[in-house]
Amino acid sequence: MSTAPGWLSALGRERARPTRLRDWPHAGWLVVGTVCFGAFMGQLDASIVTLTYHPLRTAFHASLAEVQWVSLGYLLALTALLIPVGRLADAHGRKLTYLYGFVVFTAASAACGLAPTLGALVGFRVLQAVGASMLQANSVALVTTSAPADRMRAALGVQAAAQALGLALGPTLGGLLVATLGWRWVFWINVPVGVLAVVAGIYLLPRTRHRAAVTGRDLPGTLLLAAASTSLLLGLSGVAGPGVPHWVAIALLGLAVATSIGFVARLRCASAPLVDPALLRNRDVAAGLLGALGGYLVLFGPLVLVPVTFADAGRSPLRAGLVLTALPAGFALAATVADRLLPDGWTERTRATTGAALSVLALAGLFAVPPASTWLIGPLILLGVALGLFTPANNTLIMAAIPGSTAATGGGLVNMARGLGTALGVALVTLALTAGAGMRPLDGPTLAVLVLAAAALVTLGSARAQRGRAPGGASPSR
Template identity: 60%
Template sequence: MSVRERPAPPHPAPGPRLRTLLTTERARPDAVREHRWAWRLAVGTVCFGAFMGQLDASIVTLTYQPLRTEFHSTLAGVEWVSLSYLLTLVAFLVPVGRISDVRGRKLMYLYGFAVFTAASAACGLAPGLAALVVFRVVQAIGAAMMQANSVALVTTSAPPGKMRSALGIQAAGQAIGLALGPTIGGALVSTLGWRWVFGVNVPIGIIALVAGHYLLPRTRQPAAGSRIDGPGVLLLGGSTTAALLALSVASGLGPPAWTALLLAAAAVAAGWAFLRRQRQIANPLLDLALLRAGRLGPGLLGGLCGYLVLFGPLVLVPVELARRGSGALATGLVLTALPLGFALAATTADRLLPGGWSDRLRSRVGAAGCVLALTLLVLLPPTATLLPLSLALLGLALGIFVPANNTLVMRAIPTTSAGTGGGMVNMTRGLGTAIGVAAVTLALHLFGGDTGARAAALTMLAFAVLALASTLPRRAR
């Protein structure tokens, strides 16, 4: 029998073929992989997730009032629509990043988009508040699968000399989603209803799934090992959840104030147990040696402070301007100065700043700009002219600081642990966001009026100073 006449090998059974399809990363088409813009296409695809995540973060709060009306709930109950999402997201980011390093970052990212999109549709169809909260938890798991891999996909796709520029593009995608959230959310709630605040994610998610399948690179260097530290996941999730709940209770969430102390003690105990376990097991969820290496520890601290300073004003400014009689449209226009400044600096700083500046120097300049902007926010009256200038300066400074700081963090992490590192970066972002919201709310709750606003601004200034300190050489710190 000739070679041509040999029978073709039997096809694999449908079951194994489907299993392989669902558990194996697919390579990009050759035309995409070899294109000179391949890394830009990958970064642009990741920006879908960056945009959606921040759009969702800034849009959901606009549904509070219609949810209270439709489901006859209190404000404390409706707040769980946001709180349940945030708690789940922060708890899952590092574990999902570790799983992604082993199983494949592209695979987990696409699954995250699928889960997030399906859960968004379910949120839009929720029959009651309890069901909506459950669907938000599922949505947060999908968001964790995306966000834990977003930074890793950007840094492993971009050439070494373009990493900071690529992270700046991703940060700009986040800022644009943050800036458009109040406008899009207000328009949807006032015309189509609150359900479309979640429904808007569905078409974007479908487009992103298709784009990700063809444009994202598969994982080149998977990490060794396949066992995930289940008890470590529970301890980390318990610690972060208890800490955020303690801040929320102290800010007037509803339970008695003494429960905040119990929650804080539980957070410390779970965190201590988590760190002790990570030192003892062979395949830790979080390699503590990474935290002691180079710039990683200070960089994560700086990232937490940076996102705290970014999200704190998003709570303070609307409350303060509403107290002074400003309308929603005027408040939205003033507030937009912050994310627009962030997006502008994140996309242009790499071209406008001197090429000889190191990432550490860029981080230091950005952090110093944050200190200056928040000092002006503390000292100057919040008028319609001066407040946008302070917010724009703060956004520009953060647009310089955040991409440079994230670059320092990711360069301190081995490529095989990029997913874990990306999860850590995004976990500090989630914690910074939550602490920023809680710290501002706590200051306003404790003091009220002009004193509360000034105390909130001083709190943000203190964290900006801490971010600046994180950029100093080790001996100076």
């Protein structure tokens, strides 16, 4: 008798945790620690790959515009897949999706390191993004359905700190690997971490206790969402970067608007829409997603602004990197220790509002210090602390307003908002630096800081718009 059906069945079944681990009072923190593998690697991969641009141009005799597709292809695929993958995970199991996500991500990372051509590398990066979407769509959901309700914010803070740590180490580690072992090791470094994460996930992650009903796949909605996000990011890239005709960029942005309207219309008429319209009508969810976009725009904008400003002033990349590290360091510090230092009576809304207000103050401080100087460390640390206070509280408000059965879909929405915020931060700051060249009295860096300050004000408004009611849906998983 063939054992193949049994093997196939096992591959599609979530394995329970060992009873001793499941019943341990602190089992939820083991889940958070396991999820932090994916949070760390996702941000490390996002920030480390830019260090390969120069060696890739040399190795493949390619232009900068061609090499940028190593990042752009990854970002486009990731943004388009987060919500559909989250919906599938809600229906078929978040643990299963997360584990297979790490398998795909790890295998694709190994393939990236072996890529014989630039085209093959871009293709493997798209495959890597498929795995990353399976991780990111489930990360917030696994944390919120495993951590105790009264510790949800602290758990989300630890996850955010892992992301900040990956973001902070990316430039330093990437530069070291490229300088010593070569660009291929930038991708191969993911392999041992991925193997370790899969083994840990098998034993430490809980099975999905509450699953959403499978009522349809909404292929039109998925295609409209993919078209909207892809055309938006391509349009922003075209506006911010040289060599793209303006009419092409405008056409892409127009397509983004048209497909976004089509996606909203599809949500209203589909029998099984990709995203439940009731989620987006929820005030805490809608305002929180806007805040997540604005917060990540403000977080990633300086990652472009500071290196460019320092390079234009003749400062070394190492000096720029050391100054810039203050931002993710402040983020990680606040995300992990703020819970112990702030008054117990502060609500999530108060924390989010305070963090957003501090980010506005920090950006105002950037106007008071000389550009391309080490004095930037002060405002950057304050900005990191502000966003490290805002982000976990904002995520808690969003996820508390989403039923536990659709937690991965909600997590996909959060991560998609973050991805769009990241892309907007890079594109708008680049555009400001380009448009501000030669302007008086505003120069490029000043215009870029004004753009970030405007985004911080929007983020503050979104935090004030949230009501912050008690958690409504997340329930522990076994």
